Amino acid sequence: MREISLDRLRTLVVVAELGAFAEAARQLNLAPPTISLHVAELEARVGAPLLIRNRNQVRPTAIGETLLARARRLLADADQALDEVRRQVEGLTGRVRLGASTGAIAHLLPKALEYLQGQHPGIDVQVQVLTSQASLARLRDGSLDIALVALPQAAGKSIRLTPWRRDPILAYVPARWQPPAKVTPAWLNQRALILNDSSTQLSRVTSEWFAAAGLYPEPRIELNYNDAIKRLVAAGYGATLLPQEGEASEPHPGIARRPLRPGLWRHLGIACREAEMERATGFVLEALERLRQ
Incomplete structure (x- = not known):
């Protein structure tokens, strides 16, 4: 009919x-x-x-x-x-799906989103808390438009991955432990540790840092929620290694933050599909580029 x-x-x-x-x-x-x-x-x-x-x-x-x-x-x-x-x-409106870790969402994204809201108020960014590997998988299947991922990563064909930020990884230690001015693997290895689990790039980077000193510590607990980790550090439960994200604000009074010796860095990249993108996605990438280091 x-x-x-x-x-x-x-x-x-x-x-x-x-x-x-x-x-x-x-x-x-x-x-x-x-x-x-x-x-x-x-x-x-x-x-x-x-x-x-x-x-x-x-x-x-x-x-x-x-x-x-x-x-x-x-x-x-x-x-x-x-x-x-x-x-x-025309890029006046649109929905952009973005995946990132909790740390990036809490400390890096707000500035980019504030700029985007001022320049392109009709664009809606839908943020999902995902690991780097999960974000890349969703980019490949088309259910994500942009991902903030820890480097290095094997992006694969059809995915464009560009370096974005290089943030120092610091030791977060209970203040009453009176840590040295610079924290070494040997000093941390003698104490209770709270580390990210093995599925994260941060876990692999910190494991390599300890391994270079011939050390293979067993963490007291593995946890991927950075704010929760910092609360446990402030309570004296253990020490951790976390990237300094965003502004170098002072930590909780119960936490002493120290640089590492040797130094350690967390590298982040921006991933998106190689195919022609909508203008709204391009505007979000432009806002993120303003935070490039």
Whole structure:
């Protein structure tokens, strides 16, 4: 069964509003026979007359009035849909799906989102807490648009991965432990540790840092929520290694923060698909670039 064309419905609405086929033809920039054909096709599809044709005026029938009411709503919805799509194509609106760790979300993203809101208030960034590997997997399957990931990573084809930030990794130690000015692997190895689990890049980086000194510590607990880790450090439960993210604000009074010897760094990258991206995604990348180090 043939569907009703929106063009035919628009013709019916214009004819009914102007009350004349000739006037409708001029407004729609169509030939008069085309206007008549559109109405005839609708009447054949409905199986009943839609217009009463008098010499001086055309008026809708009762059935025509019913169809006109629906047609006006359908045309308004179609126009609104096209306008929304146009605005998204132009980058005035849009939804961008971004994956990142809790630390990046808490300490790095707010500045980028504040800038984005000022420049492009119609763009909605939907943030998901994900590990780097999970973010890359979602980029590949199309369920994510941008990912902030710890480097190095094997991005694979179709994914563009660019370096973004280089943040120092510091020791966070209970203040009452009175740590030295610079913390070494040997000093930390003698104390209770709270570390990220082996699924994270931070865990691999810190394990290599200890291993270079011939040490392989067993953490007291493994946890991937940095704010929770810092609370445990402040309570004296153990020490940890975490990147300094964002501004170098002072930690909790119960925490002493110290640089490491040898130094250690956490590298972050921005990942996105190689394919042509929507303008909204490009604007989010532009906001993130402002935080590049």
